[in-house]
Amino acid sequence: MAFDPKYIRDFSIVAHIDHGKSTLADQLLLQSGAITQREFREQLLDDMDLERERGITIKARAVAINYTLDGQVYELNLIDTPGHVDFHYEVSRSLAACEGAILLVDATQGVQAQTVANAFLAVGNDLTIVPVLNKIDMQAARPEEIKEEIMHTLGIDPAEILAVSAKTGQGVPDVFRTIIDRVPPPSGNPSGPLRALIFDSKFDDYQGVITYVRVVDGALKVGQKIRLMAGGTDHEVTGLGQFRPREIACDELGVGQVGYVIANLKQLSDVRIGDTITQVPGAAEIPLEGYHEPVQVVFCGLFPASHNQFDDLRTALQKLALNDSSFSFEPETSDALGFGFRCGFLGMLHMEIVQQRLERESNLALVQTAPNVTYEIVTRKGETLHISNPTRIPDPGDIEEFREPIAKVNFILPADCIGAIMQLCEDRRGVFIKTEYLSPTRAILTYELPLAEMIYDLYDKLKSATRGYGTMDYELIGYRAGDLCRLDIVVAGQKVDALSVVVHRAHADRRGRKLVRKLKGEIDRHQFEVAIQAAIGSRVIARETISALRKNVTAKCYGGDITRKRKLLEKQKEGKKRMKQVGNVEISQDAFLSVLDDTDD
Amino acid sequence: MLIALRTDLPSWLWPRAAYIHVPFCAHKCGYCDFASVAGFDHLADRYLSALEREMGMTLGQPAVVDTIFVGGGTPTRLDPDQLERLMAKIAHWFPLTKGGEWTVEANPGTLDVAKVELLVQAGVNRVSLGAQSFRPALLAALERNHAPEEVERAVELVRGRFPRWSLDLIFGIPGSTLADCEADVAAALALGPSHLSCYGLVYEKGTNLWKQWQAGQVVPVDEETERAMYETVIDRLALSGLSMYEISNYARPGHESRHNLVYWANDAYFGVGLGAASYVDGVRSVNTRDLAAYLRRIEAGEPATGPTERLDAEARARETAMLMLRRTVLGIDRNDYELRTGYSLDGLLGPALARFVDQGLLEDDGQRLRFSREGRFLADRVLCELV
Ligand SMILES: Nc1nc2c(ncn2[C@@H]2O[C@H](COP(=O)(O)OP(=O)(O)OP(=O)(O)O)[C@@H](O)[C@H]2O)c(=O)[nH]1
Ligand code: SF4
Ligand SMILES: [Mg+2]
Numbered sequence: 009m010a011f012d013p014k015y016i017r018d019f020s021i022v023a024h025i026d027h028g029k030s031t032l033a034d035q036l037l038l039q040s041g042a043i044t045q046r047e048f049r050e051q052l053l054d055d056m057d058l059e060r061e062r063g064i065t066i067k068a069r070a071v072a073i074n075y076t077l078d079g080q081v082y083e084l085n086l087i088d089t090p091g092h093v094d095f096h097y098e099v100s101r102s103l104a105a106c107e108g109a110i111l112l113v114d115a116t117q118g119v120q121a122q123t124v125a126n127a128f129l130a131v132g133n134d135l136t137i138v139p140v141l142n143k144i145d146m147q148a149a150r151p152e153e154i155k156e157e158i159m160h161t162l163g164i165d166p167a168e169i170l171a172v173s174a175k176t177g178q179g180v181p182d183v184f185r186t187i188i189d190r191v192p193p194p195s196g197n198p199s200g201p202l203r204a205l206i207f208d209s210k211f212d213d214y215q216g217v218i219t220y221v222r223v224v225d226g227a228l229k230v231g232q233k234i235r236l237m238a239g240g241t242d243h244e245v246t247g248l249g250q251f252r253p254r255e256i257a258c259d260e261l262g263v264g265q266v267g268y269v270i271a272n273l274k275q276l277s278d279v280r281i282g283d284t285i286t287q288v289p290g291a292a293e294i295p296l297e298g299y300h301e302p303v304q305v306v307f308c309g310l311f312p313a314s315h316n317q318f319d320d321l322r323t324a325l326q327k328l329a330l331n332d333s334s335f336s337f338e339p340e341t342s343d344a345l346g347f348g349f350r351c352g353f354l355g356m357l358h359m360e361i362v363q364q365r366l367e368r369e370s371n372l373a374l375v376q377t378a379p380n381v382t383y384e385i386v387t388r389k390g391e392t393l394h395i396s397n398p399t400r401i402p403d404p405g406d407i408e409e410f411r412e413p414i415a416k417v418n419f420i421l422p423a424d425c426i427g428a429i430m431q432l433c434e435d436r437r438g439v440f441i442k443t444e445y446l447s448p449t450r451a452i453l454t455y456e457l458p459l460a461e462m463i464y465d466l467y468d469k470l471k472s473a474t475r476g477y478g479t480m481d482y483e484l485i486g487y488r489a490g491d492l493c494r495l496d497i498v499v500a501g502q503k504v505d506a507l508s509v510v511v512h513r514a515h516a517d518r519r520g521r522k523l524v525r526k527l528k529g530e531i532d533r534h535q536f537e538v539a540i541q542a543a544i545g546s547r548v549i550a551r552e553t554i555s556a557l558r559k560n561v562t563a564k565c566y567g568g569d570i571t572r573k574r575k576l577l578e579k580q581k582e583g584k585k586r587m588k589q590v591g592n593v594e595i596s597q598d599a600f601l602s603v604l605d606d607t608d609d
Numbered sequence: 610m611l612i613a614l615r616t617d618l619p620s621w622l623w624p625r626a627a628y629i630h631v632p633f634c635a636h637k638c639g640y641c642d643f644a645s646v647a648g649f650d651h652l653a654d655r656y657l658s659a660l661e662r663e664m665g666m667t668l669g670q671p672a673v674v675d676t677i678f679v680g681g682g683t684p685t686r687l688d689p690d691q692l693e694r695l696m697a698k699i700a701h702w703f704p705l706t707k708g709g710e711w712t713v714e715a716n717p718g719t720l721d722v723a724k725v726e727l728l729v730q731a732g733v734n735r736v737s738l739g740a741q742s743f744r745p746a747l748l749a750a751l752e753r754n755h756a757p758e759e760v761e762r763a764v765e766l767v768r769g770r771f772p773r774w775s776l777d778l779i780f781g782i783p784g785s786t787l788a789d790c791e792a793d794v795a796a797a798l799a800l801g802p803s804h805l806s807c808y809g810l811v812y813e814k815g816t817n818l819w820k821q822w823q824a825g826q827v828v829p830v831d832e833e834t835e836r837a838m839y840e841t842v843i844d845r846l847a848l849s850g851l852s853m854y855e856i857s858n859y860a861r862p863g864h865e866s867r868h869n870l871v872y873w874a875n876d877a878y879f880g881v882g883l884g885a886a887s888y889v890d891g892v893r894s895v896n897t898r899d900l901a902a903y904l905r906r907i908e909a910g911e912p913a914t915g916p917t918e919r920l921d922a923e924a925r926a927r928e929t930a931m932l933m934l935r936r937t938v939l940g941i942d943r944n945d946y947e948l949r950t951g952y953s954l955d956g957l958l959g960p961a962l963a964r965f966v967d968q969g970l971l972e973d974d975g976q977r978l979r980f981s982r983e984g985r986f987l988a989d990r991v992l993c994e995l996v
Pocket of ligand 1: 023024025026027028029030031032051063064065066089090091092142143144145146172173174175176
């Protein structure tokens with residue numbers, strides 16, 4: 009028997025990064041009895057190695073807990089979401105599986121860029137928002153001030169705002185009560201044809217693809233025949249369960265329940281995130297709304313370090329795509345790097361995480377090219393091309409108009425930092441839009457900036473210019489023509505396609521000089537001299553030469569040295585693992601990435 | 610740790626070679642990262658007792674060997690009684706086969722007629738003399754505390770008393786020029802050695818010289834000059850009949866150091882004494898380099914070994930290739946390699962080796978692979994892809 013939907017509440021926890029979502033989830037697990045004090049560990053739901061190493065949530069995680077209020081047992085399905093801007097898509101997918109959202113605000117930090125972005129997202133999804141101030145145990149907490157801020161920016165009545173410490177558990181019982189009182193139960197039809205939303209999935213070597221679903225109408229039962237509506241493939245449910253937080257099998261998932269489905273799905277391509285599961289016979293006619301495709305903003309080439317691993321990389325990408333539907337990939341061939349994939353990501357952190365997950369989860373060594381954005385090019389022939397690979401950019405003579413993506417960027421920062429950030433934006437070809445004050449000391453600054461000027465490192469610059477207090481959020485608003493050109497790099501007489509970058513013409517000479525100097529430092533010396541040139545079209549604008557390696561030999565190796573010498577050589581070899589042979593020059597991973605680095609040296 | 614004698618095993622598993630370490634020195638040279646100590650001569654007798662005890666503990670019964678190498682430190686820093694005692698114990702625990710090679714390292718200024726006689730009596734038939742340079746300024750840069758004339762005096766003592774003797778030279782000393790290097794080689798040759806070890810200076814981490822370099826007080830010789838020095842050494846010695854047989858070693862035919870060839874064949878060896886390494890039955894172990902700890906542990910009847918390492922078959926085969934290639938004449942013989950490692954050279958390393966042949970760093974005559982002339986200068990580029 010499925011749980012009576014009347015007593016189910018489905019909600020997400022959303023907030024700016026580090027405001028304590030996962031810590032609050034810990035408390036909800038603990039205080040509901042889902043875990044014992046002995047099982048407790050901090051940010052329990054962050055169970056991916058990368059999440060624990062970095063101390064941030066990367067994947068949204070759903071958990072079912074039971075909570076008894078006034079003698080009635082409720083089932084609460086909560087989703088802990090990531091706060092980093094790059095994982096915004098995880099948040100939007102989670103919210104589509106809920107009726108409510110806890111909007112958490114750090115009582116020492118106040119409203120930040122992702123607080124605003126996530127609050128708007130929740131409102132846009134018609135969710136009930138439960139505003140909660142967190143970290144009130146801290147000395148630096150300023151609950152009254154921050155409530156004001158919340159009211160000012162989000163129009164939320166301060167009287168509605170709860171105050172908790174996710175660390176100590178103070179105030180958490182009120183959170184349970186408010187969720188149950190204010191968030192509506194799921195409204196699906198228990199007797200209608202089955203419709204369950206696939207919001208996530210993962211690949212298991214033994215069981216195939218496991219989908220994570222929320223039942224909207226009807227019920228899912230073990231043994232039932234189901235259909236994945238997008239691809240129209242039919243399967244039989246062999247296992248169902250909930251995350252409590254460990255996977256606990258059950259026989260049935262009813263309206264509003266969240267859990268996993270095992271259905272012998274061996275074909276990776278059968279499963280699409282956002283698809284609807286229905287029943288056969290008696291299939292539903294209309295699938296659930298599903299998700300908007302996310303817009304990837306940064307692209308890079310990923311190539312296997314050893315060229316015979318192309319197929320392994322393809323499989324690794326397909327598997328990972330089941331667990332992260334927000335990156336894109338398509339085969340790419342580079343003269344320099346051979347066969348690989350051009351992949352798109354939601355930001356730099358996302359790119360880094362995907363690369364690391366690919367390497368770890370599939371045991372691959374990858375070479376990555378410098379990231380870039382998508383350009384829109386109108387050719388002389390009148391075609392409009394979207395190009396996310398600099399090598400594909402036509403010759404200057406064939407380009408009518410070279411357009412770049414523009415982002416509207418909101419900075420939330422201490423008022424005394426406005427000047428510094430404005431200067432930063434001006435240097436990066438930004439267009440000032442407006443300044444608004446949240447309070448006398450904090451402001452929202454809005455700029456329009458070329459995406460390529462902000463996406464790679466503006467966040468870091470902002471953090472250092474505001475002593476860590478500034479935050480930012482952005483949205484793409486379209487393309488704008490710019491005076492852009494492609495800068496090519498020629499190594500030992502051979503153009504290395506993977507090193508091409510798009511630059512603003514006014515900065516081309518400076519960038520070109522800096523680039524060849526960087527590469528000189530990154531490319532190892534060879535048996536021969538290696539010339540590095542930067543060129544626009546056929547015009548060489550900078551040149552450096554790497555002198556030949558003349559002597560590289562360990563003088564001594566006797567009995568006592570053998571182990572040490574071998575280890576030193578192994579280290580050298582390790583460094584070569586990510587080298588790519590271009591012509592007769594070996595180019596390291598660092599060299600490919602160094603073209604991005606625009607810092608002065 | 611008592612090990613059963615396993616003379617039935619092949620030479621890469623069961624040692625036919627023994628290394629004995631004596632750590633005492635008159636003073637610590639600036640570039641030295643050996644297990645050597647200055648100012649601890651008062652511990653020499655205790656140390657010798659510990660050595661005896663260690664030999665007894667590890668061997669249980671005497672082990673016949675083809676080569677013995679007594680190194681340091683400065684073995685000849687011991688006084689004659691001590692030296693005699695050491696030689697007797699070594700001869701007891703490591704009986705040398707007929708025609709075997711027994712080398713003792715000596716530093717100029719530590720040898721006299723009495724010590725030479727006693728070494729000869731003990732059966733030592735090879736002496737390796739640490740000359741390093743004949744230029745006073747360069748000796749000073751290395752913080753060596755002997756004068757060039759002392760090398761000549763030591764050679765006079767050694768010549769004629771031992772069938773073979775060798776000199777150590779270092780090139781690339783900070784402040785040296787190509788002319789210095791040529792002069793050093795000429796001075797060494799003038800003494801008529803049948804063997805020379807000639808190293809490019811290494812700034813070993815933690816040494817005085819390394820610290821000076823880190824602090825910017827010492828500027829290493831530039832790479833182009835160092836390469837020219839290395840070429841000079843190779844060519845000048847070859848002209849005088851001392852041909853290169855290993856990256857840093859040169860000898861008249863038949864005068865190669867048999868003991869050191871054991872290392873480069875990846876054969877097994879015993880090692881006793883402070884910081885000594887041994888390689889027995891596929892296990893590498895190294896004794897502690899801390900003199901007090903060494904004494905304490907041996908005196909307590911415990912082994913003084915630190916970390917040990919046993920490589921799997923493939924790693925051992927790769928290591929063997931890395932070592933064998935250091936032999937510039939022998940290189941790697943395909944049959945010998947397969948016999949010793951169980952791996953076909955081409956099966957394991959074929960593509961990498963072929964690439965280096967292509968790049969002109971290796972030469973392949975179908976049977977043997979060895980460094981080309983150019984390859985010797987860039988050896989690590991090749992070796993690092995073999996391990
Ligand atoms: N003192 C105090 N620290 C807290 C509290 N809640 C969270 N923290 C700390 O704040 C840091 C961030 O907490 P997380 O729970 O990982 O934050 P998050 O919102 O899940 O972060 P992301 O998932 O990366 O966006 C951790 O060091 C927590 O220990 C609280 O109530 N009081
Ligand atoms: S004589 Fe040899 S062992 Fe002794 S300190 Fe000098 S270099 Fe080191
Ligand atoms: Mg978290």
